Amino acid sequence: MQYISFVIGQLVRNAKHGWTAQIMTLFTIMLSVLIFSFFLLIYTNMQKASSRLGNELRLIVYLEDAVPVNFRTEFQKKITDFEEVEDIIFVSQEDAFGRLKKQLGKDNDVLDGLDASFLPYSVEIYPNKNLKSLARIKAFSDYLGGLPGATKVQYGQEWIERFGYFISLLRIIVILSGALLILTSVFMVSYTIRLTLESRQEELEILRFLGATDSYIRGPVIIEGFLLGLLGTISGLAALLFLYQWVKIRFSGPGFMNLFEFSFLPGSTLLIIFTMSLLLCTSGSMISIRKYLKL
Amino acid sequence: MNDTHPSSPLIDIVKVSKVYPPNIMALDNISLTINRGEMLFLTGASGAGKSTLLKMLCFLEYPTKGLIEQDGKDVSRLSAINLQFMRQQIGVAYQDFKLLPKHTVYQNIALAMEVRYENPVKIKKRVMALLNDLALSDKIHTPTNKLSRGEQQRVCLARACANKPALLLADEPTGNLDADSTAKVMKLLAKLHEAGTTLLIATHDEKIYQNTGHRIINIANGKLQESQS
Incomplete structure (x- = not known):
């Protein structure tokens, strides 16, 4: 109980001191998740359309x-x-x-x-x-x-070839945006937390002198990374849902969108994105704290 | 720390030397045993090696040569977890205070108990009692960078005493205090000593150790001389 209240206290204090960096990190994670999941959404829908076309080949x-x-x-x-x-x-x-x-x-x-x-x-x-x-x-x-x-x-060579190249291009974009997500999650979280830790270096040193355990020092930092990841990912996926709804409404009716059934990412994929993002952000905070545990 | 016989050694310093680069001999082949529950004064001129010895006893420094045992354990071979545990059992009043400047008096003192995951009610009760003993109750919510040096020194001592440690190391605990505050600090230290804490006090202030009947060790040029028993 004391530990939880200590952790909450630390989080509030860190949020007060470094809120600008934290908001920037949140925004970056949100954008990375949005970019990655958006391309993944397009890619999965195109894949589905491709299999449907394949069935009619x-x-x-x-x-x-x-x-x-x-x-x-x-x-x-x-x-x-x-x-x-x-x-x-x-x-x-x-x-x-x-x-x-x-x-x-x-x-x-x-x-x-x-x-x-x-x-x-x-x-x-x-x-x-x-x-x-x-x-x-x-x-x-x-x-x-x-x-x-x-x-x-x-067999409709031109159309099938162009569609095939488009899907290959999308696959590359999904991989690149996935890499972007990994880089931003790990580095931005790690950077923000390092900033917080730099400003708390004196405090960490004193905590060490007082006999604070690794878990006592590490806990709030990891939870901070986790929370940044949690909020950033939820916002990113919520933005994706919003964008998806907008596209569906905006492009409903006869036209390109009716060529295939445009559907949202399945729950399992969302769960994987969510888990991966959380893991990456938490790893980012763990990387940052390692140096300070050696004090 | 283990509860053993009161007169058994708590600290054994065996032929310890400390050399700082390039070749400054801070401690030269010293040996000393401090028994459990003992109150001991360490005197000597500035730069004689008092602070170095205290730093070694709270694991901020390690000997270049020799052995320091606390509670029968070689301090240079403590694992990280044991080191953290041992630090929790020692109260240290640093000469430079090592307070968190933007944190309040209460937060600074409570921190020593928080790292041991003590109950918040117990922490509050203990901190209030210490503030009362050291006449700092009116400063409870004051950030420590707004305090005078004498007040900061008392906060530092209160934090060192907070856990009723088995060993308390105090480096010039009355260096910035007036006579009244000095008396309060010494009363608090005496109370801790009565409760069983082993105290090692490094000081210049003759008034606090004269006619106390406690052991006084003088340190000069890194060597120890037992001057009174």
Whole structure:
């Protein structure tokens, strides 16, 4: 009980003496948590969108000629030898013509007088859901392009490639902002606490002469780092929630946001960010106090 | 510290020398035994080595040569935890006071008890009693940098006495005091001594040790001379 009252007393005294540095530290931790968790939020949502796109991935191989029915099994085997697939559909010129008509809807009269022969034969390949890597998709596409009779392979290359690069870029940003979070949490907390300790050096020396134990000296300092981390992380995550709500409201309705379901970070991820941030801030204060325990 | 027989040695100083760089001999091969419950005066001119000896007994300095045992333990080999525990058992009234200037009189005295996690009610009671004994009750909430040197000295002594320590080391405890305050301080020290505290008082002030019947050790050029018993 006495220890708790001592710790509270010390915290209040430190807050009075070094409130500017503490507010700056709080603000920095908040910003770091916000930046990191914001990019993580975008990244996880993009990942989700990417898997959804992956689920809808379809490669179309255009052929010079129709694959005779008795060769279809062999053709299918050639495809599945390279990559497992969910479905392979052989599309005849007539089927393609029928689809085009359907797509044109009311305007399908433009096809009047034409027959299906101007459309190519094709094979639609629906790969397995685990085919998400851009490199693997490209390799599969190249392989399909080399099959006998294949003239062209289409799978929305440009869009998928750009999306893939965007996700890679986001991953790098998440890693960098994570590093920023680590650096700011550890160094800012450690710096602020060192400032407090420098101003209390005389007091720490006297406490040592009076026989204060390490835990007596260390306790308030570690709790200070912990509290800075706690408040900074809560503020950062609260700011993220606010930003998320704002984005949802601001960009709701038809548009980019409707391409995928924009959702907040799951509880487990928030808990990991929270725990990591607290650990980092507490470590920052432990690093600072080490020197002063050697008095 | 262990409770053993009152006349058993509390401190054993065996052939101790202390040399400061470059080659200043502060203590030269001294040996001294201080028994439990004893009151002993350490006299000598400025720079004779009194403060060095006191600093070694409260672990602020360590001997260059020789052995100091407190309660049977070699002080130079104490672990950090034992050192902290031993420091809690010793009250020290430093010559330079070592008070926290922005803290109040109450906070400075209470600090010695707080580091031992004493009960706040007990701390308050003890601090009030000490302030009363040393005529400082009216200064309880005054920051120590607003006090006169004599008052600061009394606060420093009150902090040293706060835990009713097994050993009290006082470096010139009456150096800045008038006759009235000196009498109060000596009364407080006598009360502690009666309660069983071992006291080692370094002083220039002949009046406080003359005709007391306590052992007086004179120190000159780093060497000890027992002058009275």
